[in-house]
Amino acid sequence: MQNKNNQATHLKKEILIRTIKAFLTDDFPAKARLIPYDMRPKGCAVPFRCCVYKERAILKERTIAVLGFSIEEYDERISLSSYAQKALKRSKPETLPLTVLETACKGCVPSRIHVTDLCQGCVARPCTTSCNFGAIDIINGKALIDSEKCKNCQKCISACPYSAITKVVVPCENACPVGAIAKNEKGHAKIDFEKCISCGKCVSICPFGAVHVKSQIIDILKHIKENKKVIALVAPAIVGQLPYPIGKIKSAIMKCGFCDVMEVAHGADITTKHEAEDFKQRMRRGDKFMTTSCCAAYNELVDKHIEDMKPFRSDSHTPLYYTAEIAKKKCSDCITVFISPCVAKKTEGMKNPNVDYVLSFEELGALLVAKKIEVNNCPDVPFEVESSKQGRNFPLTGGVAKAVEVATNNDIVCRNVLVDGLNIQSIRELKKYAKNKNCEQGNLVEIMSCEGGCTGGNACLNSYKTASKQITEYASNGKCVNDIEIE
Amino acid sequence: MEKIQVKVCLGTTCFVMGSSNLQELMELVPAKYGDKVEVSGSPCLSKCNIDWEYSRAPYVTVNNEVVFEATVEKVMREIEKQLSYAK
Numbered sequence: 001m002q003n004k005n006n007q008a009t010h011l012k013k014e015i016l017i018r019t020i021k022a023f024l025t026d027d028f029p030a031k032a033r034l035i036p037y038d039m040r041p042k043g044c045a046v047p048f049r050c051c052v053y054k055e056r057a058i059l060k061e062r063t064i065a066v067l068g069f070s071i072e073e074y075d076e077r078i079s080l081s082s083y084a085q086k087a088l089k090r091s092k093p094e095t096l097p098l099t100v101l102e103t104a105c106k107g108c109v110p111s112r113i114h115v116t117d118l119c120q121g122c123v124a125r126p127c128t129t130s131c132n133f134g135a136i137d138i139i140n141g142k143a144l145i146d147s148e149k150c151k152n153c154q155k156c157i158s159a160c161p162y163s164a165i166t167k168v169v170v171p172c173e174n175a176c177p178v179g180a181i182a183k184n185e186k187g188h189a190k191i192d193f194e195k196c197i198s199c200g201k202c203v204s205i206c207p208f209g210a211v212h213v214k215s216q217i218i219d220i221l222k223h224i225k226e227n228k229k230v231i232a233l234v235a236p237a238i239v240g241q242l243p244y245p246i247g248k249i250k251s252a253i254m255k256c257g258f259c260d261v262m263e264v265a266h267g268a269d270i271t272t273k274h275e276a277e278d279f280k281q282r283m284r285r286g287d288k289f290m291t292t293s294c295c296a297a298y299n300e301l302v303d304k305h306i307e308d309m310k311p312f313r314s315d316s317h318t319p320l321y322y323t324a325e326i327a328k329k330k331c332s333d334c335i336t337v338f339i340s341p342c343v344a345k346k347t348e349g350m351k352n353p354n355v356d357y358v359l360s361f362e363e364l365g366a367l368l369v370a371k372k373i374e375v376n377n378c379p380d381v382p383f384e385v386e387s388s389k390q391g392r393n394f395p396l397t398g399g400v401a402k403a404v405e406v407a408t409n410n411d412i413v414c415r416n417v418l419v420d421g422l423n424i425q426s427i428r429e430l431k432k433y434a435k436n437k438n439c440e441q442g443n444l445v446e447i448m449s450c451e452g453g454c455t456g457g458n459a460c461l462n463s464y465k466t467a468s469k470q471i472t473e474y475a476s477n478g479k480c481v482n483d484i485e486i487e
Numbered sequence: 488m489e490k491i492q493v494k495v496c497l498g499t500t501c502f503v504m505g506s507s508n509l510q511e512l513m514e515l516v517p518a519k520y521g522d523k524v525e526v527s528g529s530p531c532l533s534k535c536n537i538d539w540e541y542s543r544a545p546y547v548t549v550n551n552e553v554v555f556e557a558t559v560e561k562v563m564r565e566i567e568k569q570l571s572y573a574k
Contacts, residue, residue, distance in 0.1 A: 005505035014542050365503035375499045462507040
């Protein structure tokens, strides 16, 4: 699992905090305009780029993404204060969840095969003979690849006894499991949203921090400021994201201005019950397998790329779906904000009319910092509705399949298959199951886009190891899902 | 010789800004230095209270030295430095 804390994420969080702090003052547009200058004042050291002006230009673009706008449509002539005003005025956030910062992206070279200095200019020259396209010549005693002729077959890489030839990868292209992001002829990465499943792997991997999530934080803060009833629906993965009990995190969220906090783990219990019934019916009618349906990136994957999987995906809705429905039933004029471990849920939220906004764990963290709320000093308040042990375990790999297994009450034998992370290999396997209408390894397939499940989500704050320990502890105090009453 | 005291700030600001990585120190330090160094997690060390100083979080203290934008490597280097003074 990739380490989530690096200088690029640190920088992104700092921009979030500064933007929220600017909002909390009485002159948001003016304060927002100053963010790049406050972060890189006159005469300061220039840590990352060629000059202070470029640093500020990129910081301006990052702030625009935090304000919720696409950099693809960004007009350089418009000031940050105008963008801040535009963010205050809009009634709906933009739909596509991600944006690429052109200026920040230019840093890496296009993907290619490259001969390094380790080339010894040997006599045997296996690279030239291995190449079927005549792309390698020896110039001044060193191998050189003609990029026009090279087809990226990589035969020369395995042929060289000095390991002198290497493939230079573009990290985002390499990390995307569905080929939705690529560098264009100008050298900028571009996302193809027809293909994108919003898994967020490009966001986490880009070493220049050039892929940004468009935040909805300003929209949410605006509603809180207008004294609307804003309800936070917290994903089960929130447990363990900060080293404090969940009850303290709950009251810290309320201190931010939310009027209530509901546990989506309760929605997970409803999902479990539906999914167990669904599973039993499918097995009885002779289906060979069923997949879970709670991961938003997986759902996008099926909808956009694996048509044949649709009949095998459970018809049960996601835990967020049921929780948002309960919230809106309880209070029809409330505004629901899902607090999420990943980017993909932003896309799910935008498609569900009961989910008004989505805030990531990182964004929530930034809000707590900006408001100077020390979570440890907040009271430990329990949730109104109790969630089950299995619902609380949803965010860990295997948690969803286990919950369904428990809820089937041994009526049908569950043989769980865990797809722990979507990547080219696991997607190939899934396509195979769908095509063959069979999964030989088992009958209940749990799919998580992120390695480790939601606790490994790309917007998480804590490491998987320590967070999962807290989740397991919290879950162990819960009742069995079969003893939970649902409406 | 007195033990070197390492305190990892687990306050909200430090944790949000990345001190989750530093939890590794709790296992690494005793394994490497035995009883010469004592490491513990601490509630907010109040280093972030000065306006805008959150941007240099997470903080760790090694005796009286403050390590800002702390990483495991930076903290280990500071421990080594103080151990070499003590010799």
